[in-house]
Amino acid sequence: MSQPNSPPDPTGGDDDALVRRFRQGDHVAFRALYEFHHRRVFALALRLTASREEAEEVTQDTFVTAWRQRAAFRAEAAVSTWLHGIALRLCRQRWRGLLRRRRRDERHGRESYRQTVERAMPGARLDLEVALTTLPPRMRTAVVLHKVEGYTMAETASLMGIADGTVKTHVYRALTLLKQRLGDGSWTA
């Protein structure tokens, strides 16, 4: 898995043991996995829902689901990928309601999202983060997973449950739309 700016794994060589303990129902191991992964899950949920409240709920639901389905986790996949898969499914379930809400109060939503990003992701480019939320959900998901999270096309396709070619199309269109919406020729430099 290509994840160029992944944080170092605090579990080191004990990761397998930690995951095994988690799968066996060890609460301490579960808490350790939460401490290490919840910020990444929250970041993904925040970008996909564009709402702090929804992202917090998705993050909590992700870990509740992970605990309940811990026996189904296959150790050959990374825990972060598994958690992202769960978070992605939960975000999808909320998209319909989110789109309705955004149409109703789009301006207010964007303002509060900007504030949320400022607080939750210091150092993030606000114009880029806001532009990401204007993309249709599938395009946004594809570009966030592939470009921001660093998953390969095949991994992104697997997480989204679509073909590799469709991911490529979504990413290409997303990048084109982002450049248009950012409205600055320097983005292509």
Add this chain to the structure above:
Amino acid sequence: MDRLDRELERAPRQATPAADLWPGIEDRLAPKPHRRLLRAAAALLIFATGVAAGLGIAGRGPTPAGTAGPEPARSPFDTAAEVQREGSEYLAAMARLRTLGGASPAEALARSQGYEAALVVIATASREVAVAADLATPTAGLEEQAGLVRTAASRRVSALWSERAAVSAEEEVR
């Protein structure tokens, strides 16, 4: 690779929630034995009430011709389907009761009451089936087992209380 690609790759992969999310997760995962016991007990009560009502209606005998009964006549298929549905709910409630945790005397007593109620219901239902299908009545064993469950539950609850009292006394001495 253009600037947009680079900026996306540099974008933070972590975000910090405004509040601590862990307490909410713990709360969602905390076992709530009382609520589950209540749900199981309610399911059993509803089923038992349904069986009792059914037996009551059956005990009235056929409605005289020309008089309206309490319910419109139903086809045998509907009634058979209803029996199957209610039976499945009974089995699901029993499965839930079986998997309930909790070691306190109150929880052990509630579980035992559930088992006893389940045996009484199944004994009544089997008597009804035997009468309807003209079989030899197979209920004596079940009713006897309900009594045994009651006795065993009383003994177990007494033992749990004694054990708890002994532990408290030991702690006081220390």
